[in-house]
Amino acid sequence: MSSKFQTQAPTLVLLHGLLGDRHDWAEVSAGLDGVDCLALDLPGHGQNHRVRVASFEAFHHWLCDTLIDRGVSRYCLLGYSLGGRLALYHASRQPSGLEALWLESAHPGLPANERSARIAHDERWATRFEQEPLEDVLADWYQQPVFADLTEVQRTRQIQRRLGANHGPAVAKMLRATSLGHQPSLWQWLEDTSLPVGYFSGRRDAKFHHLASRLASLAPRLRHITLEGGHNLHSEQPDDISHNLNAWYQTLG
Template sequence: MLYSRFHAFGEDMEQPVLVFLHGLLGNSDDWRACTGDLQAQTCFTLDLPGHGQSRDVRCASFDETVWQVKETLIANHLSNRPVVLVGYSLGGRIAMHGVANRLFAPLDIRGLVVEGGHFGLISATDRALRWRHDQRWARRFRREPITAVLNDWYQQPVFASLNEAQTQHLVTRRSENSGDCVAHMLLATSLARQDALLALLKAQPVPVHYLFGAQDSKFSRLALESGFPSTRISKAGHNAHQDQPQVVARVLREQVLRQISLRQSEPV
């Protein structure tokens, strides 16, 4: 089972529990500022395999990772509560995979919020290029000091909005990871191995809401092209909930949860 904990406790048992899934190199503490602004709502975070206090947990595929998340939620008695999944980057891709392929049953998933998560590569060429890309990073994470690898990792275009101080802060925080564990998870859940999820997500009943940072040009485009309801987070890059945690909390509270409440109150 994955390490997990509750961060806030709403009193209304009919209200959805917000379940937060972090990105690659992160852990459940990444959501602390966001959950701290959601005190009236029950919030639940966990450490994905190979990360934080789940460092020694391994997975081999998206299916296995979804199963581990699901079993952790069930063990914490969340099969009796409605759930909204909130996933950032890798966490968003894991959540999308589970929802799109209907792997979270018997959990009652009422909504899916994706922050900066990729819907999947279409062409075999793009998949092959991505696999070679991820293999190169995995070799570096296994063989080199993690701080040196991270200094290069945060030079990738998706992190272009970070200034020097922000980059060094992330390098310091993420250096607590095990390079071997990161490499294993990177390959097990590589974008090259992910299904193309957009059509599958549109064919299933769980509503999807997409969050993206205004300074994240790649995922701004993906969000708008997807056709899903989306929210642009001003003054934020790829990691919007780190840059603007109170704004993301407000979006969850005022748009996502409110819309779920309105749908539940509609006459049948």
């Protein structure tokens, strides 16, 4: 890869999901060819576990300030699950310097009549994260239908990894602030935007694969990439994600 490409290509900013941290992207980053990456810990997570944001808009401003602090002026975003929803909201605010958006297993938003039920659902989980032993909450968290493709070995490994890296009350605050019930619907924005957008979905993740297929039918400019896997593709198929990102970056050369 030429030095010209390395200096001129936009930075790839990576946003993990709830309970994750910046290290979740290590295998994807390792497979990228000459791409400058910045994997961030979300507020309430990792090195930023003491950072609080009260809303999607507050996160948008936090990310803008963080990128300025890191000297990032041109960038692309890749976000998984919660990180994808936050990336999508940020992109919808049309920040200066954003050149592409990549989503992985991320929801564009609920219709208005479903939001209050989702807020109540997330509040129940937030209360548990605050009040119960983290190991007990995680054991139930990873039994949710969206994680149905995990084997018992994978589920146990995931729980052990998240157990040592998270603080229950911090997770609860982030979950409340960024509930899908508080997220505006961004389906129409995705249909209308001229920003390059890609969406990774796993064939074994029935809910989000169906959602992504529907989204692609409504937003013909959106690039839907289907991979063999479940919800957490950057963990299951990091090489495939890196391959697709490398191919896109090559078009900039």
